[in-house]
Amino acid sequence: MRTRTGATLHRMTLQVLIGGLSVAVCGCTQLQVGQKSPLNPPIMNADSAAVDIFFVRLPYADPIVENLWKNVDEQAIPAETRKELYRNGFRAGRIAGPLPPELAELLRLTDAPINQDALETIEEPGNEDESAPVRRHLQTKPHQRAELLASSVYDELPLLRRDSSGQIVGQTVYRAQGVFVMTLSPKPDGTVCIQLVPEVHYGEPRVQPVATEGLVRWEMRRDRIVLNDLTIKLDLAPGDMLLLTCIPDQPGSLGGRFFTVASSGKREQKLIAIRLSQVQNNPNFQGNTVATAPLR
Numbered sequence: 001m002r003t004r005t006g007a008t009l010h011r012m013t014l015q016v017l018i019g020g021l022s023v024a025v026c027g028c029t030q031l032q033v034g035q036k037s038p039l040n041p042p043i044m045n046a047d048s049a050a051v052d053i054f055f056v057r058l059p060y061a062d063p064i065v066e067n068l069w070k071n072v073d074e075q076a077i078p079a080e081t082r083k084e085l086y087r088n089g090f091r092a093g094r095i096a097g098p099l100p101p102e103l104a105e106l107l108r109l110t111d112a113p114i115n116q117d118a119l120e121t122i123e124e125p126g127n128e129d130e131s132a133p134v135r136r137h138l139q140t141k142p143h144q145r146a147e148l149l150a151s152s153v154y155d156e157l158p159l160l161r162r163d164s165s166g167q168i169v170g171q172t173v174y175r176a177q178g179v180f181v182m183t184l185s186p187k188p189d190g191t192v193c194i195q196l197v198p199e200v201h202y203g204e205p206r207v208q209p210v211a212t213e214g215l216v217r218w219e220m221r222r223d224r225i226v227l228n229d230l231t232i233k234l235d236l237a238p239g240d241m242l243l244l245t246c247i248p249d250q251p252g253s254l255g256g257r258f259f260t261v262a263s264s265g266k267r268e269q270k271l272i273a274i275r276l277s278q279v280q281n282n283p284n285f286q287g288n289t290v291a292t293a294p295l296r
Contacts, residue, residue, distance in 0.1 A: 048141050049184045049192045050278040053148065054107050055134040060260065060267040061248035064102055069093070071100040072243055076234050084229055087162040089253025090198075092232050095241040103241075107133050107273065137277070143183050148196075148272065150258040151178035159200060159225065161254045173202035173225070178258035180244075180272075186279050187235070194242060194274065196232040198258070200225040227254075236276040244272040 058065060072093035074082060085092060099109065140146055157176035160168055179201050185193040201222045208223075209216050236242065246259035248269060259270045 048139060048280050049186050049276065050137065050139040051184070051194075052275045052277050053136045053138060054271075054273040054275070055136075056106050056271040056273070057261070057263070057268045058106070058271065060269045062269065064106070065245060065248075065269065065271065068100060068102045068106070068243075071095060071103070077232060081230075081232065085232070085255075086247065087166070088230060089247050089250040089255025090230065090244070090258070091247050091255070092242065092244045094234060094236070095243060096237065097239070099241070103243075103273070106271070107135075139278075140182075140184050142185055146182045148180040148182055149177065150180055150198075150270070150272065152261060153177045154257070157200070157202070157257065159254070159257075160252065161227075173200060175204065175222075176200055176202035178254075179224075182274070190279060191235045191237050192276055192279055193233065193235050194276070196242075196244070198227040198230045198254075200227070238276050238279055240276055242274045244274075245269060 069091070072095055074091075074093040076094040077085070077092055082092075095103070099107075138146060154176045156172060156174055158170060158172050159176070160170035162168055177200070179199045181197045181199055183195045185195070187193060201224045203223045205220045205222050207218050208221055210219050210221070232242070232244075234242065244259075246253070246255035246269065250256060251260075259272075261268050261270060
């Protein structure tokens with residue numbers, strides 16, 4: 001049986017702990033990205049990497065996208081891949097070095113301090129300001145599968161695309177959604193090879209066998225069409241960005257299905273920006289250091 005004095009001491013101890021925790025939390029929010037911190041960078045798992053992913057909506061065929069693309073290096077993607085992407089209405093490229101002002105404005109990046117905890121905030125797509133960029137901070141292990149939901153769910157989707165000969169082929173799928181499967185592979189030189197494979201997931205989830213590393217496991221998933229010939233693969237250094245969108249003059253294309261949406265009776269074009277923000281260098285080559293990049 002606990003005495004009144006013991007209970008009082010217990011309450012006082014809890015109050016001190018809670019007060020100390022509150023101070024610790026408040027202190028953490030004062031750490032700012034891009035400024036020198038008294039704390040060492042967090043050590044991640046060996047060979048892991050972290051990215052910031054931005055989803056942006058713009059008026060369809062907005063000239064700002066074309067102006068922005070003047071700063072994008074599309075040559076970083078192999079010519080044959082670019083050709084296949086273009087045939088199917090996709091556009092992709094890399095931005096290295098400082099961000100163009102147009103992109104910083106689209107992503108709503110400023111020189112104002114950014115709280116560390118804001119880096120891991122995921123805004124709900126249904127917020128009041130639909131033009132506000134949705135941001136996600138993601139840390140993955142090498143070759144770990146991460147799915148980026150590019151489109152909403154279509155009740156019925158005529159899946160039309162052009163093959164290598166230029167012929168239109170396709171099928172109609174139901175309850176369909178455009179998805180990019182992303183994997184990151186850190187390299188000894190501190191860069192990361194990013195790979196994006198477009199997929200179309202459709203139908204209702206059901207239990208299906210999945211083969212991995214010589215084993216078979218059962219998981220709940222939808223049927224999917226994997227578009228391997230549209231795979232995007234390139235190297236990023238910390239601070240580099242991969243940009244993805246559609247080609248507006250190809251309405252109804254696969255890229256258009258991934259990157260357009262109707263909002264308030266108007267068509268909008270979407271832009272996805274993936275920025276390599278942090279990489280755990282291979283300890284065999286770099287002494288187990290963490291490479292980070294300021295937000296701007």
